[in-house]
Amino acid sequence: MHPADSCVTLTCAQNTPAAAAGGPVLAIESSCDETACAILAPDGHVLGERLISQDAHAMFGGVVPEIAARAHLALLPALVRETLAEAGLAPRDLGAIAASTGPGLIGGLIVGANFSKGLALASGRPFIAVNHIEAHALSPRFPGASEEPVGFPYLLLLVSGGHCQCIAVEGVGKYRRLGGTIDDAAGEAFDKVAKMLGLGWPGGPALEKLAEEGNPQAVSLPRPLHGRPGCDFSFSGLKTAVARQIGEDVQTALPRREAADLAASFQEAVADVMADRAARALDMMTTPSALVVAGGVAANRVIRARLQEVAKAAGLPFAAPPLRLCTDNAVMVAWAAIETCRETARLGLPFPDDLKMRPRPRWPLAEMAARFGTA
Structure with a gap:
């Protein structure tokens, strides 16, 4: 129960x-x-x-x-x-x-x-x-946090400004780290790219809003560790690639259309990496009951949607706390x-x-x- x-x-x-x-x-x-x-x-x-x-x-x-x-x-x-x-x-x-x-x-x-x-x-x-x-x-086990009660064990993808980890949650007090970031956390990367685009702080929500105006296929960006064994993350190279697109010598802000395309392309790259890493983490568990996402970046609707697709493909329910939590x-x-x-x-x-x-x-x-x- x-x-x-x-x-x-x-x-x-x-x-x-x-x-x-x-x-x-x-x-x-x-x-x-x-x-x-x-x-x-x-x-x-x-x-x-x-x-x-x-x-x-x-x-x-x-x-x-x-x-x-x-x-x-x-x-x-x-x-x-x-x-x-x-x-x-x-x-x-x-x-x-x-x-x-x-x-x-x-x-x-x-x-x-x-x-x-x-x-x-x-x-x-x-x-x-x-x-x-x-x-x-x-x-995610908080009453009403998801449509169906989340039972153990489940895969937790924790994504925030300071953390990016795949954790097998096997019970209260029973946690097994499957993988994590080897450099920047996802939220940290969002904040830094937002700063490059002149969006201020906190950058994550501002970047997501700007990305709604852009084309996620407009700019070719790398997907670090995508397709590699395991479920570790890396966002430093992606962040550097965005900086190169902006150019170190630019003295004025990018035109809004270009900034929106770059924001959307960056967000799409992060979502692709998240989906790939989550799918591989699920494969590392024997009988996961659900794919769960938590942390500040879990409020990003594009990333949520992509992870929902991963859960559906694996035949598992997807759970996440309400946006305010x-x-x-x-x-x-x-x-x-x-x-x-x-x-x-x-x-x-x-x-x-x-x-x-x-x-x-x-x-x-x-x-x-x-x-x-x-x-």
Whole structure:
């Protein structure tokens, strides 16, 4: 049975008599430039949600870690109060408090995790450290995220500004990396090409919009690693090819028609690579239940459509979170905490005391199995 099929009581344990297991989970996301808070009922129903996309980074053409951390520090207190008010709850009504504790920008992680730990200590609630990548990996299982419940194992294609990986998701805490980028992540390539075209930041959505006006066959661009064994990615060469098309000596912006054709051709090349790599990753799994895509780039409609074709050709369902849950958000963090609690209860294990866990800029998914004693 999929966890969304019934309301299950959380059974997280904490070394404090005040811990109220079984109530809603409040989660904070602050791993990059999104400041977010959400409260989920144990069945995944969203009771309250707030998200602020920091706009102070636009003038720099990318996220400035120090600015992001300071913004999280300034925004979180009011954001949490507003989310609790929307849910009609007080901290003492919560069952647990969670936060992205890695990987990500260390300054933001420290702010979010420490704020959450303080709230947990003050309210006597357990604190759950959530792996940000695991939150993305489990987000397609969020109730209502797809037409059909997504069961294990499934292939996850995680594509965002900082990550591009093919992961076999075999269960909560059970992840097997099949391949990943050897240079730039897909989202990073989108942002850099958008900057070359003078589209500003964040570049991904702006490039996709411009590409709607262009011809995806207008410019011949390479498809790095396309057709090669395995499912690794490479986007550095594609990015360089776009730069050559623009020309280093161009002092003025390209005519809009040329820029649109180049944007569309670049997007088409990325979609071709994604489809090829996903198909090969599926071949590396024995009995995948679905092809799943998550991360910010998963919001790109052209890439989604191409991956849907791959899933259909393989006779598998295609699943992706709703567009609003593709980018960093606190709903997926809370859901990952709920899934972790359920798995802990299923195995009859005491929930670990995560209050002592420090935020980590790197936190490999392979380490998550240790939480359940299966490393």
